[in-house]
Amino acid sequence: MKALVLEKARQLTLRDIQVEEHLGADDVRIKVHTVGICGSDVHYYQHGAIGPFVVKQPMVLGHEASGTVIEVGKGVKHLKVGDRVCMEPGIPDSNSRATRLGMYNLDPAVRFWATPPVHGCLRETLVHPAMFVFKLPENVGFDEGALVEPLAVGVHAARKAQIKPGDVALVVGAGTIGIVTAMAATAGGCSKVIIADVVQEKLDLASSFGMISVNVTREDLNEIVKNVTDAWGVDVVFEASGSEAAVSKVFEPLCPGGRVVFIGMPTRPVPVDIVSAQVKEAHTETIFRYAHAYPRALLLIESGKVNVKPLVTDRYRFEDSIKAFEYAANPRPSSVKTVIEL
Numbered sequence: 001m002k003a004l005v006l007e008k009a010r011q012l013t014l015r016d017i018q019v020e021e022h023l024g025a026d027d028v029r030i031k032v033h034t035v036g037i038c039g040s041d042v043h044y045y046q047h048g049a050i051g052p053f054v055v056k057q058p059m060v061l062g063h064e065a066s067g068t069v070i071e072v073g074k075g076v077k078h079l080k081v082g083d084r085v086c087m088e089p090g091i092p093d094s095n096s097r098a099t100r101l102g103m104y105n106l107d108p109a110v111r112f113w114a115t116p117p118v119h120g121c122l123r124e125t126l127v128h129p130a131m132f133v134f135k136l137p138e139n140v141g142f143d144e145g146a147l148v149e150p151l152a153v154g155v156h157a158a159r160k161a162q163i164k165p166g167d168v169a170l171v172v173g174a175g176t177i178g179i180v181t182a183m184a185a186t187a188g189g190c191s192k193v194i195i196a197d198v199v200q201e202k203l204d205l206a207s208s209f210g211m212i213s214v215n216v217t218r219e220d221l222n223e224i225v226k227n228v229t230d231a232w233g234v235d236v237v238f239e240a241s242g243s244e245a246a247v248s249k250v251f252e253p254l255c256p257g258g259r260v261v262f263i264g265m266p267t268r269p270v271p272v273d274i275v276s277a278q279v280k281e282a283h284t285e286t287i288f289r290y291a292h293a294y295p296r297a298l299l300l301i302e303s304g305k306v307n308v309k310p311l312v313t314d315r316y317r318f319e320d321s322i323k324a325f326e327y328a329a330n331p332r333p334s335s336v337k338t339v340i341e342l
C-alpha cells in the first residue's frame with residue numbers, strides 16, 4: 001500500500017510499503033480518511049529523533065487519524081463495516097502492570113504510532129485493536145475525528161487540574177495543545193481562561209474562542225493575572241509551551257493552594273524555583289499523552305461544548321503529503337493544524 005515514509009531525517013517519500021496487517025479477532029481494519037500533522041511528526045521529519053526515540057529504519061509518520069471501518073474481527077461487538085471512527089494511537093500491553101492499574105499510557109511497552117520503530121497512520125489502510133477505535137457521533141466529521149487526538153491531551157490535563165466550577169485558569173502557550181487545553185478547561189467549568197503566547201496570530205484565534213489573550217512580548221502577564229483575579233492569582237496554570245523561560249516562572253501567577261499541570265516538554269532539563277512553589281503550597285501534576293480521554297473528548301465535540309473545526313487551517317491531499325510536511329515545518333504564523341486527506 002502507499003504510505004508517507006520517513007526514510008531518515010529530512011527525507012520523506014510517498015511510496016509502497018509492506019506492513020504486517022493481520023486482522024485478529026479483536027481488531028478492525030480501517031480505511032484512513034484524515035490525518036493531522038503533529039509537532040512530533042514534524043520534529044521526526046526535521047531531526048530524525050525525539051529524545052531517546054531515534055528513527056533507525058524507514059517509518060510511516062502520523063498518529064492523529066480518522067477513517068472508516070472496512071473489516072471487523074470475529075470478536076468485535078461495538079463496531080461494524082461502514083462506521084466512521086477515530087483511533088487512539090497508543091497500544092499498550094493489556095496485561096502489563098501499568099495497564100492493569102489504569103495507567104495504560106504509562107506502560108513502558110506501549111506501541112505508539114510514529115514513535116520509532118512503530119509505523120504511523122499516513123497510509124491507505126491499517127489494522128487496530130477495536131478497544132482503541134471509537135465511533136464518531138452522527139454530527140462529528142472526519143476533521144474533528146482526527147483532532148480528537150490533541151483534544152484528548154487537553155481533556156487529560158483538565159482532569160488532572162481537578163477544575164472546580166468558576167475556577168480561573170492560565171494556559172501558557174497558544175499552539176494546538178494550548179488551545180485545546182483552554183477549550184477543555186472552559187468546558188470543564190472554568191469561568192475565565194487566560195492564554196499567553198508570543199505569536200499574535202495564535203492569540204487572535206484564541207480570542208475568537210473567548211479566551212483572554214496575552215502577548216508576553218509586550219504585555220505583563222503577572223499584571224494581567226492580578227487584574228483578572230483581584231490580585232489572588234489563577235487557580236490553575238497549564239504549562240503548554242515547554243519554553244525554558246516560561247517553566248522557570250510558572251508558579252508566579254498561581255494562587256495559594258493552586259495547581260500547575262505540566263504539559264509542554266522542554267528539550268532539556270530546566271531550573272525551577274522550588275521556593276516559589278512552596279510559599280503557595282502549589283500542587284503539581286504532569287501528564288504524558290492521555291488515558292481514557294477519547295470518549296470524553298468525543299462527547300465534548302458532539303455536545304457542542306468544544307468546537308475544534310476552526311483549528312484546521314491548512315489542508316493537503318495525500319499525493320501532496322511531502323509538500324504538507326514542508327509547509328508544516330515552516331507554516332504561516334496563523335496556521336494551527338495542517339491535515340492530510342486520503
Ligand SMILES: [Zn+2]
Nearest residue numbers: 038064149150
Ligand atoms: Zn499529536
